[in-house]
Amino acid sequence: MIDDAAGQVTGWARTDFGLDLTDLDEVTHGADQHARLWRAHAADGTRYAVKLSGGGTPAGRVVAAHLAAQKVPGVPAPLRTHDGRLYGDHGGHRLSVVPWVSDLRALDGPMTDAHWRAYGELLAAVHAVPVTDELVRLLPPGGAAYPEIVAATRATAERLRAPGPADPAGPPFAELAALWSAMADRVSTLTGAVGRLAADRRDRPVVVCHGDPHLGNLLLGPNGQVWLIDWDDAVLAPPECDLMFVTDGVLAFAPITTGQRAAVLAGYGRVDIEPARLAWFLAVRALDDLTDWTRQALDPDVDAADRARAARIVRGLVSPVGLVTLADAAVRSLDRPD
Structure with missing residues (x-):
């Protein structure tokens, strides 16, 4: 169906890409607060992922187009506008379109051994x-915002430790304050x-990294086929940025x-994962x-x-299998003798 909010997008898709979209269903499981995503049907039956982004940069579209042009399997190529661009610009919002390749996220599974191996092969x-000059110009270094992330973490810890008059009393503030206090170490x-x-x-040559290749961004097809979507967080970094x-x-x-893990790494092939780099990327991601x-x-x-939902995710992050726990273990293991 097409509601009032999606009606304008339908018009833009026609103007920019020449697409006659008949149905748009919004996809709401993403974490990007600055974007909206629809599964769209064209008049000829073709399906597309239509995304309207209000933040970040267009670098993700450039990366996806570059990888698809290099015949990397499992990277859907973005459509181009009438004038050859990768997105339409509408008042500071970018409209982009890629083929809708699968309804099945890896999170919803089940993933077979063939899927896990193909996941490694794709990474x-x-x-x-090869890293081109254009990619060097467009993509940030992986984890480059770590000083701001550390500063924000410390500010949040202080806010929860000593709330100000504008902070709400009772749950969820009290619950999160207690949780942060328990994990202060x-x-x-x-x-x-x-x-x-x-x-x-910085001690290892950088490569193009997806930056966020979790199972929510991996789609499954028959016979072990996989696709990696949502390249908005692409960076230049050592492979550990993705391999974590x-x-x-x-x-x-x-x-x-x-x-x-064994199936993914078998698909990836020979790799020397450096524990300190892996721990660093885990720690940056955990704090962020x-x-x-x-x-x-x-x-x-x-x-x-x-x-x-956000509070549930925080509880998961500090659970025994959560990212904060994993990163803490990785960091502490660096100080233990072999």
């Missing part, structure tokens, strides 16, 4: 693509490690088993997720259901 193919370990290990990430998602899992509600989801859980301008 290896991405990492093997882990947060301190991670913030210290991020600064201490920052130089280690398959060695450690990252998502508390979808931990990676030993067998799954922890702080950002806590902020959303406490933001009165966020819908109540979304605030509750």
Whole structure:
């Protein structure tokens, strides 16, 4: 169906891409607060992912187009507008379109051994693509915002420790304050490690990394086929920036088993994963997720259901299989003798 909000997008898709869209169904499971995504049907029956972005940069579209042009399997090529661009510009919002390749996310599974192996093969193919001058110009270094992330983490910890008059009383503030207090030692370990290990990430040549290749961004097809979507967080970084998602899992509600990890790495091929770089990327991601989801859980301008979801994610992050726990273990293991 096409509601009032999507009607304008339908017109833009026709003007920019020459697409006659008959139905748009909004997809709401993404985490990007600055974007809306629809599954769209064209008059000829073809399906598309139509995305309207209000933040970030167009670099993700450039990366996806470059990888698709390099014949990297599993990267849907974005459509181009009538004048050859990768998106339409509408008052600071970017409209982009890619083929809708599958309804099945890896999170919803089930993933076969063939899917896990293909996942590794796809990451290896991405990492093997030469880094062009354009990509160097467009893509940030992986984890480059770590000073701001550490500062935001410390500010959030202080806010929860000593709330101001504008902070709400009672739950969820009290619950999150207690949770942060209980994990203060882990947060301190991670913030210290991020600064201490920052130089280690520069000791290895960088490659094109997806930056967020978790199972929510992986789509499944028949016979072990996979596609990696949503390239908005693409960066230039050592491979550990992506590989932490398959060695450690990252998502508390979808931990990676030993067998799954082995299948992914078998597909990826020979790789020397450096523990310090892996720990650094895990720590940066853990602090970023922890702080950002806590902020959303406490933001009165966020819908109540979304605030509750954010609070659940925070609890998952500090659970025994959560990212904060995984990152803390990775950092502490660096100080243990073999």
